[in-house]
Amino acid sequence: MIIDILTIFPEFFNSPLEQSLIKKARDKGIIKVNIYDIRDFATDKHRTVDDTPFGGGDGMVMKIEPVYRALKHAEQISGRGYKIFLTPQGKRLNQKKVSELSCRKHIILLCGRYEGIDERIENFIDEEISIGDYVLMGGESAALVLIESIGRLIPGVVGTENSVKDESFSSGLLEYPQYTKPYDFMGYKVPDILLSGNHKKIKEWRAVHALVKTYKKRPDLLNEENISDDMKSMLKEYLKKNA
Numbered sequence: 443m444i445i446d447i448l449t450i451f452p453e454f455f456n457s458p459l460e461q462s463l464i465k466k467a468r469d470k471g472i473i474k475v476n477i478y479d480i481r482d483f484a485t486d487k488h489r490t491v492d493d494t495p496f497g498g499g500d501g502m503v504m505k506i507e508p509v510y511r512a513l514k515h516a517e518q519i520s521g522r523g524y525k526i527f528l529t530p531q532g533k534r535l536n537q538k539k540v541s542e543l544s545c546r547k548h549i550i551l552l553c554g555r556y557e558g559i560d561e562r563i564e565n566f567i568d569e570e571i572s573i574g575d576y577v578l579m580g581g582e583s584a585a586l587v588l589i590e591s592i593g594r595l596i597p598g599v600v601g602t603e604n605s606v607k608d609e610s611f612s613s614g615l616l617e618y619p620q621y622t623k624p625y626d627f628m629g630y631k632v633p634d635i636l637l638s639g640n641h642k643k644i645k646e647w648r649a650v651h652a653l654v655k656t657y658k659k660r661p662d663l664l665n666e667e668n669i670s671d672d673m674k675s676m677l678k679e680y681l682k683k684n685a
């Protein structure tokens with residue numbers, strides 16, 4: 443996958459994209475990241491990328507020409523890409539969207555700063571994405587969130603496919619509780635069933651506890667689609683026993 447990032451803060455990405463699994467994926471050539479400095483596409487000697495808003499008001503607006511030229515340049519280098527504008531006004535990101543995007547060959551992430559980009563940018567992008575209902579200083583950290591969430595779904599980036607498949611959200615539920623040594627930490631013990639060696643029972647326990655955890659921490663995630671009648675009665679029984 444080719445990921446192009448258009449930003450006025452190219453250095454922002456240096457360290458995060460040089461760590462851990464993303465770095466390995468880049469080294470292996472599974473992910474190719476190109477960072478473009480929008481300022482390089484300004485045409486005046488001050489390399490201006492923002493200006494005051496028409497109609498007055500506080501703050502500055504990112505000019506459309508340098509952004510447009512940066513987009514065109516990125517596509518000249520790597521071909522047509524799926525152009526995403528990171529903005530708090532975009533569609534809220536979720537695992538389904540992440541999964542969809544992970545199938546694309548080439549995405550272009552446009553990071554906005556200041557009070558936003560000239561509205562006419564909407565004519566030149568494919569989608570606007572927000573990472574949640576709060577306001578960041580710019581789209582850069584949101585671009586990183588996208589890269590991490592998408593990157594780990596690309597085959598070969600995260601160790602085993604299973605560790606991706608089983609975890610929180612892919613199934614619509616939170617992940618079951620995990621433990622490692624020591625068995626007893628300050629009196630808090632690991633559930634004995636996990637030490638029993640009975641794989642059928644362990645599987646069952648994990649299914650119930652994924653459900654219990656979701657019910658307790660994120661009840662908003664439960665719906666008719668991700669909870670079968672069997673699971674419903676198991677949850678009821680568990681809650682009755684542990685009331």
Ligand code: 6GU
Nearest residue numbers: 528529573576578580584
């Ligand atoms: Cl993508 N950008 C900014 N500036 N703020 C945000 C956001 C994006 N997503 C949530 N808040």
